[in-house]
Amino acid sequence: MNRLNVALLCGGVSSEREISLKSGQQVKDALDPKKYNVKVYDPASDLARLVNDAKEIDVALVILHGRFGEDGTIQGLLDLLGIPYQCSGVLASALAMDKLMSKHIFSSAGLLVPRYVMLTKNASFDSIVERLGLPLVIKPADSGSSIGTSIIKDKTQFKQALDEAFKHSERVFAEEYIAGKEVTGAVIGNKSPYALPLVEIIPKKGYDFFDYKAKYKPGATEEICPARLSEALTKEVQRCALIAHKALGCKGYSRTDMILRDKKVYALETNTIPGMTENSLFPKAAKAAGLSFKDLIEELIRLALEDF
Ligand SMILES: Nc1ncnc2c1ncn2[C@@H]1O[C@H](COP(=O)(O)OP(=O)(O)O)[C@@H](O)[C@H]1O
Numbered sequence: 333m334n335r336l337n338v339a340l341l342c343g344g345v346s347s348e349r350e351i352s353l354k355s356g357q358q359v360k361d362a363l364d365p366k367k368y369n370v371k372v373y374d375p376a377s378d379l380a381r382l383v384n385d386a387k388e389i390d391v392a393l394v395i396l397h398g399r400f401g402e403d404g405t406i407q408g409l410l411d412l413l414g415i416p417y418q419c420s421g422v423l424a425s426a427l428a429m430d431k432l433m434s435k436h437i438f439s440s441a442g443l444l445v446p447r448y449v450m451l452t453k454n455a456s457f458d459s460i461v462e463r464l465g466l467p468l469v470i471k472p473a474d475s476g477s478s479i480g481t482s483i484i485k486d487k488t489q490f491k492q493a494l495d496e497a498f499k500h501s502e503r504v505f506a507e508e509y510i511a512g513k514e515v516t517g518a519v520i521g522n523k524s525p526y527a528l529p530l531v532e533i534i535p536k537k538g539y540d541f542f543d544y545k546a547k548y549k550p551g552a553t554e555e556i557c558p559a560r561l562s563e564a565l566t567k568e569v570q571r572c573a574l575i576a577h578k579a580l581g582c583k584g585y586s587r588t589d590m591i592l593r594d595k596k597v598y599a600l601e602t603n604t605i606p607g608m609t610e611n612s613l614f615p616k617a618a619k620a621a622g623l624s625f626k627d628l629i630e631e632l633i634r635l636a637l638e639d640f
């Protein structure tokens with residue numbers, strides 16, 4: 333049997349480069365060399381080689397996060413080169429990368445989203461608090477892994493949070509803080525996507541929220557799968573994850589972050605290329621559904637090559 337030529341894209345130039353390299357290595361290790369001939373391309377240095385090799389590539393696994401990776405740009409290049417890939421296309425990737433555009437899409441699809449206010453570099457704390465209350469979440473519109481995001485409890489923390497967010501984006505917003513249970517909803521499939529078991533996220537003591545350290549420091553966060561929710565609420569949250577996936581026009585897979593308050597589901601954002609280390613949230617959800625890490629990667633390749 334001929335081996336499938338797989339281009340594994342990882343690294344890149346975003347602030348999530350290190351996470352991407354880690355995921356990429358684990359994805360590579362999971363691919364059986366008898367079935368797959370894997371070549372690794374780092375968009376930070378290997379774009380010309382990717383273009384040159386395009387004719388020999390059967391499928392690409394885009395294991396990149398953030399700007400110039402998860403935002404539709406690489407997806408556009410792969411489209412031009414005629415290389416199929418496992419993640420969403422240009423439009424869905426770009427929409428999901430932008431948390432403000434996502435809010436519009438989510439709302440018009442009937443999902444609840446936290447209220448928000450766009451910020452300028454000299455935004456007034458008092459008028460924002462008047463509208464959204466405290467605590468406040470300050471976020472860059474198009475970053476990931478909580479980079480540039482802060483949760484502030486009073487005025488003394490405002491300026492630093494604002495400066496930090498503007499370091500990572502030109503567009504920054506303040507969001508109403510939703511105190512509740514954080515869950516993430518993995519979805520997989522092309523024509524008939526379905527939701528995997530939910531993962532409940534509980535950052536341990538010392539972490540105010542699911543920030544960069546809580547995300548990547550081993551043991552910093554308790555991740556419970558399936559999430560401890562009633563059957564009815566589980567179904568409702570999974571339904572919301574599916575709505576987000578479909579409304580954005582995602583393909584292959586996605587993972588939507590949500591917070592539950594008073595049995596209401598607030599959609600925060602959708603990740604079109606979720607973290608892919610063996611311990612990441614999406615693989616955890618897949619495992620609870622009986623899909624090992626290796627099976628999951630193979631399923632993503634199958635979906636990438638499926639006509640739909
Ligand atoms: N409105 C909110 N209320 C409470 N916590 C939030 C809110 N927005 C974000 N968070 C916390 O910040 C984390 C990161 O926010 P998120 O919108 O998922 O962006 P990203 O993961 O792309 O950085 C969330 O996982 C959650 O812990």
Ligand SMILES: [Mg+2]
Pocket residue numbers: 477478589601
């Ligand atoms: Mg998130």
